[in-house]
Amino acid sequence: MKPKLKISGVGKAGGVTSEVLEAQLEHHGHTDAVVVKRTHKKTEGSHFSYSDAALQKAAHKNHVLDRKILERLQDYPGVVVPRLHKDYSKGRQTVMSDFNAEGYTLMQERIIETTLPSITAVNAARTLANLQVALRDKDLMQGIKPVEDSITQIRERLAEAHVLLYGKLDCYRELEAKFLSDDGLLYSVGHPKNMAVNGSGEVMVFDFGRVITGSQQFVPANFLAHIGLAWIGGVMPQDKAQQFITDFYETFNEVIPIEEKWFVRFFAAELVHRGLAMRWIDPRMFKQVRKVSAKLAVHAVFLDVYENECTTLGALMGSLENHASKLL
Numbered sequence: 001m002k003p004k005l006k007i008s009g010v011g012k013a014g015g016v017t018s019e020v021l022e023a024q025l026e027h028h029g030h031t032d033a034v035v036v037k038r039t040h041k042k043t044e045g046s047h048f049s050y051s052d053a054a055l056q057k058a059a060h061k062n063h064v065l066d067r068k069i070l071e072r073l074q075d076y077p078g079v080v081v082p083r084l085h086k087d088y089s090k091g092r093q094t095v096m097s098d099f100n101a102e103g104y105t106l107m108q109e110r111i112i113e114t115t116l117p118s119i120t121a122v123n124a125a126r127t128l129a130n131l132q133v134a135l136r137d138k139d140l141m142q143g144i145k146p147v148e149d150s151i152t153q154i155r156e157r158l159a160e161a162h163v164l165l166y167g168k169l170d171c172y173r174e175l176e177a178k179f180l181s182d183d184g185l186l187y188s189v190g191h192p193k194n195m196a197v198n199g200s201g202e203v204m205v206f207d208f209g210r211v212i213t214g215s216q217q218f219v220p221a222n223f224l225a226h227i228g229l230a231w232i233g234g235v236m237p238q239d240k241a242q243q244f245i246t247d248f249y250e251t252f253n254e255v256i257p258i259e260e261k262w263f264v265r266f267f268a269a270e271l272v273h274r275g276l277a278m279r280w281i282d283p284r285m286f287k288q289v290r291k292v293s294a295k296l297a298v299h300a301v302f303l304d305v306y307e308n309e310c311t312t313l314g315a316l317m318g319s320l321e322n323h324a325s326k327l328l
Contacts, residue, residue, distance in 0.1 A: 018063065018209075025085065025095065033101035034085065038093035039063040060092060061147035062209030067094045069208035072140055078130035080204045104196035104204050111192055111230055117201035118240075121247035127203045128190045128223060129255035132216050135185035144185065146212045153188060153212055154179045160276050161269040164302060171306055175265055179215045186214040191226045217259050220252045221266035228267065229275050232297045232324045242317060249313055261311045268305035268316075271298055297323040 018039050025034045039059050073081045083097035107124070110116040134140055155162075158176060165172045189210050196204040224245050231241035252258060275298035304310045304319040 018059070022098070023095070033098040034095050035082075035098045036093050036095050037063075037066075058147060063092055063094070065144070065147050065211060066207065066209035068144060069135075069141075069211060070094070070096070070206070072144075073131075073134060073208075076130075076134050076140070079127055079134055080202065082204065082206055099196045099204055099206075103198045104202075105198070107192035107195045107197045107203070110197055111227075112235055114236070116197065116240075116244075117199065118243070118247075119201035120197050120203065121244040122251045123197075123201050123203045124195060124223065125220070125248040125251035126255065127195075127205055128187065128219055129252045131187055131190070131205060132219060132256060135187060135211065141185060144211075146185070148210060148212050150180060150186075150212045150214050153210070154214060157188075157273055158269055160272040161302075164272065164299075165306060168306060171265075175269060178262055179218060179266075182215040183213045184216070186212055186216065187219060188212050188214065188222070190219055190223050192223075215262070216256055217262040218266050219256075220249060220258055221263050222270050224248055225267050225270035225274060228271055228301070228320055229298070231320060232275065232301075233291075233294050238321065238324065242321070245313075245317065260313060264305055264311055264313070264316050268302045272302050 018037055021036045021038070023034050023036045025032045039062075067084070070081055070084050073079055074084060082099055085095040085097075107116070107120070110120075154176060158172065161175065162169075162172050187205075187208070189207060190205070194205065194207040196206075198204075227236065227241055227244055227248075230236040231238060236244070249258065249263075276295055300323040301316075301319045304323075305316070310316055310319055
């Protein structure tokens with residue numbers, strides 16, 4: 001009997017260019033819970049610097065890239081991704097397993113609900129580091145090419161830093177040059193909204209359409225800046241945030257060595273990108289992070305890094321503790 005796909009139409013998640021819908025796949029006498037990720041046929045670029053027409057063209061290419069990388073990661077050791085039902089992927093949609101049905105929840109949800117298992121930091125770090133190893137495997141990723149320009153994407157990420165460093169543009173240029181000095185594939189969106197975790201702290205990762213080229217030093221900073229923001233916003237208690245950052249940093253460093261100076265600089269840049277511009281902040285965090293006091297704390301941490309030359313993880317943690325404590 002030919003498999004049947006029934007889409008319920010209930011949205012589970014999605015971004016500006018795509019949506020994820022609940023569905024059921026009937027085959028071989030049983031039914032599996034799946035999700036259908038599909039690219040919008042019409043996309044508006046209100047959140048992006050390029051035109052709607054260019055965004056629409058890129059959105060479809062992003063979708064194809066996402067599916068190709070997901071397919072190659074199906075059984076890669078140390079990286080758990082949704083199971084791909086590739087026989088049912090066509091055009092602008094991909095059918096994959098439903099991670100909620102497998103006991104996983106978006107990591108962002110567990111952070112906000114304060115139900116994140118402590119082991120998650122270690123597992124998330126190892127997963128992202130192993131994913132980077134996979135992306136740098138030329139045999140595994142043969143023929144995979146990014147569809148977005150790295151300069152455009154990193155300049156979007158560093159826009160706030162560029163403004164704040166107007167009087168010290170040499171620092172901005174160094175940061176941008178560091179990112180662009182590496183031409184290996186980079187998972188540039190490795191953060192809690194693109195990862196899921198189960199009750200045991202096991203981590204699943206997804207959404208590979210914005211893989212570009214760039215420095216791997218951005219990966220741990222990108223992820224941990226979200227934890228720093230949750231700390232500043234009072235979403236994650238200080239002791240848990242500190243332990244999480246330490247465990248993640250040490251674990252990632254075991255697989256891919258972290259250059260401390262660049263980690264701190266990328267962290268501060270990503271912190272202001274999320275915390276001052278409010279880019280892609282979960283609505284439940286938005287109320288906390290949008291407060292003037294929280295924004296001032298984010299700005300103060302940034303200044304500690306770029307004005308007071310805070311270059312170590314310990315100094316960064318001290319800055320976060322100092323400025324977050326003033327909000328209590």
